[in-house]
Amino acid sequence: MSGGTVRVEFHGVRGSTPCAGPQYARYGGHSACVSITAPGERPIIFDLGTGLTPYGELLGGAADGFQATALLTHLHWDHVQGLPFFTPLHHAQSALDVYAPGQVGGSVGEVFGQMMRPPFFPITLDQLHGSVRFHDVGCDERIIVGDALVTARIVPHVGPTLGFRVDWHGVAIAYVSDHGPGCCGGRHDETIVDEVLALCDGADLVIHDAQHTQAEFGAKRDWGHCSFDFAVRVAREAGARRLALFHHCPTHGDDVIDRILLDASDASDRLGGPTVLAAAEGMKLDFDRVGVR
């Protein structure tokens, strides 16, 4: 394995639905999409929400011949709507391998194709010039992507949903975008399942659902998300180094997220937990194997 900086870049940090307006200027309104890159290797993309559109624009002239791997947590709208607008796929030489949870009623490619077709959308997947290759993922899989080891585990949410961990050049990044332990399976709202702890174990960065405040959570507990306090507990119990609050609620403007970040940082300090940050569009985080345990 060769060394080098692993860069995490946030292109969409919003959950549920994209949103626009001056109150979202600093954290951004695009839905879930995060890229990870390492020198000389193909990018890995977490989720295909509307943040994928500005990511495609960023790639600009390098778009033709673009090759990447996407790790798709699940098929909810806020995680897939960017795919048709990802400009690299408008070029014949480009290809995207998409790993996503197996579905009831067909392969993930077939089920995705049912969403992306008239009358819901003007064109089908086949009409994109680039190639999109879907791969069904089971409840506990390890996938080799270049020099990266990807681990996929089932996460409690509404419908089949995966979380991912990427171990790359000695750096571990965990991605648990949608996590509502009490929404299914008869679990308590505060239960942290072993699958999630395994994904986040000692990670350099955990990117985690932080959709609600505690005050909001009660009325929305079956929506499949959690409070930011719960995200802090997950990262603390897993021994993670940093926590990025993610999947921000579309009703939370910048000032609300500022306050959530302060409260989450205080909670983490009290627990002896990790450094906390609030994910924002355009935020870049670099990790080197130097100093990584």
Ligand SMILES: [Zn+2]
């Ligand atoms: Zn979501």
Ligand SMILES: [Zn+2]
């Ligand atoms: Zn969801």
